[in-house]
Amino acid sequence: MAKQQTKGICRLCHQHVGKAAMKKHVLECTSKHDAGKPTKPAFLMRAEFPYDKRFWLTFTVDASTTLNSIDGFLRGAWLECCGHMSEFSIGGKTRKLKDILEAGIVFGYEYDFGSTTEVLLTVLEEHEVAFGKRSVRLLSINEPIEALCRVCGKPATQICTECYDAQEVEMFCKTHTKTHVKQQHDNEDYMMAVIINSPRTGVCGYDGPGPEAWDS
Ligand SMILES: [Zn+2]
Ligand SMILES: [Zn+2]
Numbered sequence: 001m002a003k004q005q006t007k008g009i010c011r012l013c014h015q016h017v018g019k020a021a022m023k024k025h026v027l028e029c030t031s032k033h034d035a036g037k038p039t040k041p042a043f044l045m046r047a048e049f050p051y052d053k054r055f056w057l058t059f060t061v062d063a064s065t066t067l068n069s070i071d072g073f074l075r076g077a078w079l080e081c082c083g084h085m086s087e088f089s090i091g092g093k094t095r096k097l098k099d100i101l102e103a104g105i106v107f108g109y110e111y112d113f114g115s116t117t118e119v120l121l122t123v124l125e126e127h128e129v130a131f132g133k134r135s136v137r138l139l140s141i142n143e144p145i146e147a148l149c150r151v152c153g154k155p156a157t158q159i160c161t162e163c164y165d166a167q168e169v170e171m172f173c174k175t176h177t178k179t180h181v182k183q184q185h186d187n188e189d190y191m192m193a194v195i196i197n198s199p200r201t202g203v204c205g206y207d208g209p210g211p212e213a214w215d216s
């Protein structure tokens with residue numbers, strides 16, 4: 001089944017914008033929004049889940065900080081469950097972004113070396129933006145994905161974390177969650193998780209971002 005692409009929602013103006021057009025959109029939207037404020041050199045980045053590109057977001061990060069900023073941001077917005085290890089494909093986390101990044105560079109990130117969630121990162125552009133108390137700002141995140149029950153095609157609310165693999169997920173409506181649990185798991189439902197807008201939905205103990213994860 002072909003997966004529909006998702007649009008992203010700009011966090012500044014709430015417009016829904018396609019993946020290719022989002023770069024131009026957020027560059028214009030941030031410069032309008034930041035007019036008159038002190039700005040810093042920054043990297044505009046896209047993060048996406050390579051196995052299901054409906055999960056994607058754009059953010060901007062202060063160029064004077066290190067890969068640690070991106071690590072902390074990805075954990076908070078998308079991934080953190082129980083403090084697993086993580087790594088970047090381009091080296092140690094204390095490396096300064098301005099020494100290693102430039103527009104066009106694509107690199108990888110892995111969270112949790114057991115039930116790994118891989119993230120693909122692209123440097124879209126170098127720009128000047130204002131930062132609040134954090135060194136990263138989330139600029140857009142994908143619309144909620146259309147999750148449909150495998151059995152009846154109605155909106156799904158639960159995912160089975162035991163029957164999950166990266167390519168094909170087992171998602172169910174309320175009724176068929178019950179059927180699945182009965183037929184596959186002897187009526188034990190501890191492996192069923194609520195669907196969350198994150199590539200880590202249904203993996204390990206992931207239960208969604210904390211209340212402040214997307215503040216900037
Ligand atoms: Zn906007
Ligand atoms: Zn975990």
Ligand SMILES: [Zn+2]
Nearest residue numbers: 149152173176
């Ligand atoms: Zn169903």
Ligand SMILES: [Zn+2]
Nearest residue numbers: 160162163184
């Ligand atoms: Zn199952």
